[in-house]
Amino acid sequence: MSAVLPVKRLAEVALGKMVQPESKSPSDILAPYLRAAHIQPHGKIIDLPEQPMWFHPSELRVLDLRRGDVVIVEGGAGYGRSAVLSEDLPGWGFQNSIIRLRPLAGRADGRFLDYALQDALTRGRIDLVTSTATIPHFTADKVSKFEVSAPALVEQRTIADFLDRETAQIDALVSKQEEFIEYLRERRRAAIEAAVSEVGTRGPRLKHIVRSVRQGWSPQCYSWPADGIDSWAILKAGSVNGGLFRHMENKELPAEVTPRPRAVVQRGDLIVSRANTRDLVGSAAVVDGDFPRLMLSDKLYAFTLKEDQALPQFVAALLGSRKWRDLIEMRATGASSSMLNISQSDIVNLPMALPPVDEQRGILVDLDDQTTMIDALIAKAQEHIAFARERRAALITAAVNGQLDVRTARKAG
Numbered sequence: 001m002s003a004v005l006p007v008k009r010l011a012e013v014a015l016g017k018m019v020q021p022e023s024k025s026p027s028d029i030l031a032p033y034l035r036a037a038h039i040q041p042h043g044k045i046i047d048l049p050e051q052p053m054w055f056h057p058s059e060l061r062v063l064d065l066r067r068g069d070v071v072i073v074e075g076g077a078g079y080g081r082s083a084v085l086s087e088d089l090p091g092w093g094f095q096n097s098i099i100r101l102r103p104l105a106g107r108a109d110g111r112f113l114d115y116a117l118q119d120a121l122t123r124g125r126i127d128l129v130t131s132t133a134t135i136p137h138f139t140a141d142k143v144s145k146f147e148v149s150a151p152a153l154v155e156q157r158t159i160a161d162f163l164d165r166e167t168a169q170i171d172a173l174v175s176k177q178e179e180f181i182e183y184l185r186e187r188r189r190a191a192i193e194a195a196v197s198e199v200g201t202r203g204p205r206l207k208h209i210v211r212s213v214r215q216g217w218s219p220q221c222y223s224w225p226a227d228g229i230d231s232w233a234i235l236k237a238g239s240v241n242g243g244l245f246r247h248m249e250n251k252e253l254p255a256e257v258t259p260r261p262r263a264v265v266q267r268g269d270l271i272v273s274r275a276n277t278r279d280l281v282g283s284a285a286v287v288d289g290d291f292p293r294l295m296l297s298d299k300l301y302a303f304t305l306k307e308d309q310a311l312p313q314f315v316a317a318l319l320g321s322r323k324w325r326d327l328i329e330m331r332a333t334g335a336s337s338s339m340l341n342i343s344q345s346d347i348v349n350l351p352m353a354l355p356p357v358d359e360q361r362g363i364l365v366d367l368d369d370q371t372t373m374i375d376a377l378i379a380k381a382q383e384h385i386a387f388a389r390e391r392r393a394a395l396i397t398a399a400v401n402g403q404l405d406v407r408t409a410r411k412a413g
Helices: 058-061 109-122 126-129 140-145 152-195 239-244 313-321 323-330 344-346 355-402 406-412
Strands: 002-007 011-015 029-034 052-055 070-073 082-084 098-103 148-151 210-215 233-235 250-252 270-274 284-287 299-303 332-337 339-342
Touching: 011 140, 011 148, 052 058, 070 109, 082 109, 098 109, 098 140, 109 126, 109 148, 109 152, 109 355, 148 339, 152 355, 152 406, 210 344, 233 339, 239 270, 239 284, 239 299, 270 313, 284 313, 299 313, 313 323, 313 355
Parallel strands: none
Antiparallel strands: 002 148, 011 098, 029 052, 070 082, 070 098, 210 299, 233 250, 270 284, 270 299, 332 339
16 A cells, blocks of 8 residues: 655645746746646646746746646646646746646655646535635645645656556547547538528628527636536536537536526526637537536527517527538627637627528438437547546556556556
């Protein structure tokens, strides 16, 4: 049985610097910095356009980034995510949304620490020490005191080597499934484009077929989803990505927060995202079930349409097609390409020369024949991904907590 120690006994803990957009000293240096968006789930660090800020040379020396360092998201939606650096980042610093762990020589391996933190996040241990009453923060002090399994260094390296190999295989399988899903979604988009190609972008506006519009709210919620039937929840903006309504893309509402029944989605609502990335802002889908405790966020609009003039599924298909995507992206505004907004006014003023309802229904029947099989294949691929990630998490848990003899497992493999 290995020891359990606070992180501060295994690594130096350092919080990054608050973003400094202007020079304060003639000796300040403009340098790129690591930020929370770089650190993605499952220990991944992604490339992003560099965003420089000003550092004093002494700050850059203290806030440098080296191979084997572990970086952790301090607060916000991704709090507790971690990753280990696979190479030095000369000339880089990191902002105060990041906590850096520098393993102590002879005490810890960065890869093992990262796996231990991934396990803690997956199993909810980080949630237990992180306040969710306001914006959640896994602060440097909490990280320092956070306890992880701490076998001897040679054992940490053996476990990390095993997990590097096994998780790489699982991640490769997940990547293949994700590529397959993207191919299927492209086929789905092509089918929709063909189905609505005759509908023009001139004529009456969407507002002439809208009966009412509702918008939600975004209180601080838990990070996990709820069913929206027995438990109250707030939909995420991504719940309508790809033209499909995903009711489990939500966050559970804390019991102490009073729900707003007016924000509950209704069967047949046309849900449109108000804020998202350029290629997803304005995404639309139709609520296809009854969810009496599932509420809109403030990043979503719910449109009720005049049923004698428009079918919400047909309008959702139009909004997902290239002609309307171009119009939406032209109207979207925002200071950052990672989050754009489109106003309610811009959406309702989109041109929408709809055919008669009977013709809309016929087009949808033909489209449904083409997309049903595609959607089934997407769902199956997503099940494979979920199973693979569950196995990945279970493997990490068993290895870092000594429940799996990695030497035996390695020989068996």
